[in-house]
Amino acid sequence: MSFWWNTVALPIIAFMRHAHFPEDATQSYSLFLQAEILPLLGPDPSPESGSPAYPSWMTDDNTPLEFSLVFQKTGEPLVRFAIEPSALPLAGDRTIKTLRNTLHRLSLSLAMKPQFNLSWFDICAEELLLADIQQPPEHMGHPVSETFIGFDCSHYSAAMKVYFMPRIRALVTEESPEEMLTRTTSRLGLEKPWQKIEHFLSRFLPGDRPEIDIVAVDCVPGAKNRLKIYIRTDILSYSHLECFLTLGGTLPSADVSAGLRNARLLWAAMTADGRPAGSSRYFPAGLIYYELRQSRDNPSSKVYLPVRRYLPNDLEISKSIESLDSRLSGYSQFAQTNIPHRELSTRTGIHTYVCCTVKPGGGDISLYYSLEAFAPERTVGLRRAIVRLPSDAQNIATLWVREWELLVSGKQNGDFSLAPDCCLRDLLVFSPTLRMLEGRDRVVRHLQAAPRIFYGFRILGQIAFKIVTDALHLIQGRMHFEDDDATYTAIFTLSSSGNSPWRCWALLTVLNELKKSTIPPNVLGRGAEFDTVIIGAGQAGLATAAQLHQLGLNVCIIERNSRVGDPWRNRYESLQFNTPKDFSHLPYFPFPDDWPMFPSATLVADHLEKYPQILGLDVRTSTETTRAVYDGANKTWTVQLQHSDGSKCTLNSSHLVIATGVDILGGQKPKIPQLPGLTNFRGTIFHSTAVRDAHQWMGKRVVVFGAGCSGHDICMALAKTGAAEVTMVQRSPTAVISREVLLKLFPDLYTGENKPPINVADEFYLALPTPISKILRSAMMGKLAPLDAQVIPSVPLYLAYGMVDIEIYTADSESVVFSSHPGNLILLKGLPSDVVRSIFLWMLHLLIRRAGGYYIDQGCSGLIANGSIKLRQYNSIEALVPNGIIFTDGQKLAADTIIFATGFEADSKPAAFLDESVYNETGKIGGIDDEGETIGLWCPSGHDDLWFAGGDLFNCRFYSRLLALQILRSFERQ
Missing domain, CATH: 3.50.50.60 (FAD/NAD(P)-binding domain)
Incomplete structure (x- = not known):
């Protein structure tokens, strides 16, 4: 639905911001548009989709959306929009019950105030819609819609309206709209105001009588309800306009005098010499609206002037609009930024109608816009206007997190929240291992297969908005969520390019913390001397030991070299980091600030030697691991060791971590190419x-x-x-x-x-x-x-x-x-x-x-x-x-x-001191799997209590935390 997002949702959001809507309200409406409104508009009618355009009867432009800004006498402007649903069941299946249920669902999703009520709707539907057995006429192969739905959106409340087109029923039943309205107003207690309108219309000759075009009803409690009748007529002069607004002078002067002043100002602003200036081929008819309430004997009126008939271009229209009232200050600047201005002699304009009410004390001014104003070629410019401030990015991210929550809970299929080519990196959240999945369908299946219930979704910190190229914009943020066992974080990257809406392009989910309290040393062990023994005191072994120690587990590290750091110390003297030191250090003990950006191997070696001393880690140097045997019955390892002086000892451990660097794949045997000669x-x-x-x-x-x-x-x-x-x-x-x-x-x-x-x-x-x-x-x-x-x-x-x-x-x-x-x-x-x-x-x-x-x-x-x-x-x-x-x-x-300088020989066996039976359980360790993850490192190896760790300093810092949490979780599940 990218077409509808670009041409419907984006302009509505833009106009809400122009109307000074609070950001949380805008977010709520944006979610409502995506989840409830856009699906009602039917298939994407863009040329790329191959779907035929739906021939809407709601607007002069035959588009299924009309929206407007309403500048009220008091308070902030309203944003009003109406849609003609093409995705509702049509023909015989389009019953009153179906439409009623749809309206009820829409009202609940928006949590409308005041409380939603359909009593007047039910009466109008019975009198103005075709019966189930009657087929509506067709246009361009589509059954003609009999209704459309409108919304008045204020900052924290919304009202819903349903518009009926009785002329559709009239084409089938041959009864006039006036006859239908006589029955309808009688049932609604509106006979008096309707009789005044009917009397006025009866004064016209049959061939000249204005046509009743639309009848609308509010879906609110009865005391606040109103029936609205729209009559289409060609307005050629102000006297003609005043005649309709006053029902031929029959409405009391006190009711209309203030409103007529607005009407005169509007007519003067829109016409140069008192008569229309534009071509009559562009939407010549205006609309006169009459509002009927039970508490009033007289209707109130409103005029909709088709302004693109009266002025030469949209720029002139926007300037004339601004001159109407102080409430419209700054409008022309807004319009110039966001609306393409066209010469109306060659193309239809963007502004469709300007409307003012005629009621005691004056009234509101409403501005109506064409959907074509925001055609796909305008999307990039509009998006830049919308998403240009940190707060805007924050709002879009907040909306997406709500969608993500629905997706994870299985309440949404992911069409709105995930891009088709999205990628998910799942680090122990929805899977017990490390995964990387590509494509929306795979990602959705993976997320919704998780058996746990997640909750507590919230954004952490600030949201970043980045322009990568003119065609690719990103919003990136971090969020928290949890279940009953653990807390998690996620980094989401939303992208928008071309005509696409904001969707998640990349997602990283990470196990953050287990909810049970930190475990005292060896409390949950299996009777072994240590919770974990780590073979290798290089960067991987030290980082893993530090993380386990921080979680309260009892850890011992075995190192065959005489000093920690010797693998770095024994390299060539010119060896330096290839990455900055602030990026490449171990957890809890970064490199000193006064070090060079790219430290030498000697500096790194000495720092690693200090690492276990500072953190209080148990390291046994000059000690070779000769054999490690697993007891499956007791779930413990027996690790046999030999010291440099020839003495031997044995350690018992619940878990074994092999962190021997390049040795992890079978030894530091130098690779020598077999060159001829x-x-x-x-x-x-x-x-x-x-x-x-x-x-x-x-x-x-x-x-x-x-x-x-x-x-x-x-x-x-x-x-x-x-x-x-x-x-x-x-x-x-x-x-x-x-x-x-x-x-x-x-x-x-x-x-x-x-x-x-x-x-x-x-x-x-x-x-x-x-x-x-x-x-x-x-x-x-x-x-x-x-x-x-x-x-x-x-x-x-x-x-x-x-x-x-x-x-x-x-x-x-x-x-x-x-x-x-x-x-x-x-x-x-x-x-x-x-x-x-x-x-x-x-x-x-x-x-x-x-x-x-x-x-x-x-x-x-x-x-x-x-x-x-x-x-x-x-x-x-x-x-x-x-x-x-x-x-x-x-x-x-x-x-x-x-x-x-050709590296080292690899071996299919992870370590020589392990039994053959262990190799059969672990399979291959190292290399890249089909998803791009390193096989067997930092994740389950295939053996429940055997783990492998390795990599550069960055990977050791980050993944050691995940490995430690997996080991801790294994104790908690016993």
């Missing part, structure tokens, strides 16, 4: 794990295999410390991004005085699942390409090097292939912007999906660009010889040393 080489061979100080290769010719981050860092260190010649051998293409651009891409969640708490920042950072993150970051990178061109001004900027073929579709849809040859660079300078954008998309594939094949430049790329570091391709190697490498083109590369 490798055994013939007489120089020295090292793996990157053995590289500490590059000075030892001063004056040497060194070849480094591997073009990842380690390969780049080692090559740069060699070149800067005086190696005679440095060559990088690359197997696959490498994407390069500078640190400066990386920092621009990084969210400002982790820096500045107003940064949120770290747990909130982490949730927002993870809020966009991979498919959506890829789209958004491609847009951002396209904007940042010129920035990277300034990073290395002395050399041409490159985005990738190696043997690369990239197929790019340019703006004119022509396919162009860019290739780079061994040792060449893909240059950014001089390439068209769409080519640069396509290359960035390829880089994102490497960054996000492959989790490798990229380098965050710290200076090595400039050395490659200026030739200080040579670049060769792995697949062009023919063989190694005693003093170097022979390539397939016959060239020889002399080498004294070869360094393999």
Whole structure:
């Protein structure tokens, strides 16, 4: 229903804001429109949908919506709108009962005041609608509607009205509308005012008699009710108008004198010389309205002037409207901003009618608008006018949270709240594991399959409104909800592009806290010495231990190295963070403020060594795990250990967490490619794990295999410390991004005085699942390409090097292939912007999906660009010889040393000290599943009491909390 959202809901919301509606009231009406009104309008009639337009009889424009602003004598303006429902049952099934039930449901959904009442409606329906057995006439293949429904919307109350078109019944039964009204007014106790109207109409000759067009009734308690009769007539002069407003001069002067002054002002403002100026082919007839009440013998009257007949364009109409009354101050400025102004000699206008009442003391002024004012081409501009302030975004988000609550509770199917291509990242809320689901249907099924009842939905903090591109706007926020067992948070990202309404594009749901109180140490254990034993005191093990310790569980960490932090301490000296320190630290103990933004490995190692001391964690260093055996009957682990002095001991634990870093997949066995002739080489061979100080290769010719981050860092260190010649051998293409651009891409969640708490920042950072993150970051990178061109001004900027073929579709849809040859660079300078954008998309594939094949430049790329570091391709190697490498083109590369920065061997078994039976339960650990989640890490492994943890510092900080909550929950469920 995106067409109806854009053409019906958006303009109504805009006009409510112009009428100074409070934001909570606007939100309530917006929800009402989406849930109750838009479905009544039928299928999307836009050309893209293929559905035929519904030929409404309600308005002169044949559109099923009419809306207006009502400027009252006192109080704030009303917003009034009416719809002609095309989705209600038609023909024989369209009974009074069906319509009555629909009205009742609408009234309840809006919680109307005063109390809803259908007593007058029932009488009018019996007298003015066709009986069930009678078929209404058709127009363009559709049964003609006999009714439409209107709403008067004030700030915190609304009244509902039903409009009947007796002329439809007259076409079938051949009785006149006057005859129907005589019976109707008699039953309603309105004979006296009706007789005065009937007498006035009888003075016209039959061929000239004005037509009774519409009869309306309010659905309110009887004392406040009124019957309204609309007569269509062509108003050609003020005297003609006054005759109708006074029923030919029969209404008492005291009742009409003040109202007639308004009518004269209106006529003067809308006509230049006392007569209509516009073309009569555009809606020549005006409307005269008579209001009948039981408490009055005389009807009151109102005029609807078809202003687009009288003035040349909408701009002139808006200026004339503003001149009518001080209540309309500022109207022309509003109209100029939000309404397209047209010359009425060529197209229909946007303003349809201006209306003023004729009653004692004056009356209201109403402005009516065409639905076509907000055609799809106007949607983007209108949306910008609506959503331009933080409060506006807050209102839309609040509305969406209400829809989300209905969806989760199964009361709504998700059509309004979720985008068709939405993504859900569910972290232990609706599922016992970590899931990532794409597509609205899958997401809805997943959400509504949860057996629990959720409640307590509320927004946390402020809402952010972001313009990603001119065509893509986002609203992002955080909310709380809960069930009887736990509390949860969610990060929702609403998107709006083109003509679409605001819907959820991405959703992250996270288990936040278990409701039971913190558990004292070992109270809920299974008779074991520890609640949890963690193998590995690296970043994953330390973070998990800290989270478990914080929850009150008794934890022991086993570390085979002599010092905590040795895996960082023993790396090459030039190793630094590739991400800012504020982003990459463990829970509860961030890095010092005076550290550099990209800390060295040595600093990190020393910080990790302090971590368990500060937090009071139990770490056993210089201790090797030799075996871990699970007792299924008692649900405990027996962990056998050997200390560096040869002594042995045993620990018992309810849970076992393996957090051994790269060792998690089977050991730190260096990966050495099986190159032809490798055994013939007489120089020295090292793996990157053995590289500490590059000075030892001063004056040497060194070849480094591997073009990842380690390969780049080692090559740069060699070149800067005086190696005679440095060559990088690359197997696959490498994407390069500078640190400066990386920092621009990084969210400002982790820096500045107003940064949120770290747990909130982490949730927002993870809020966009991979498919959506890829789209958004491609847009951002396209904007940042010129920035990277300034990073290395002395050399041409490159985005990738190696043997690369990239197929790019340019703006004119022509396919162009860019290739780079061994040792060449893909240059950014001089390439068209769409080519640069396509290359960035390829880089994102490497960054996000492959989790490798990229380098965050710290200076090595400039050395490659200026030739200080040579670049060769792995697949062009023919063989190694005693003093170097022979390539397939016959060239020889002399080498004294070869360094393999090629990673580690993987193993299908998660750890050598586990029994074979455990492997059968866990299955594969590591790698990416079909949903994009890492298999077996931070989530159930397949074995109830065995867990695996690993990853960079950010992932360890965030996911360790989830792992700790899962372990705690397992105790509570015993």
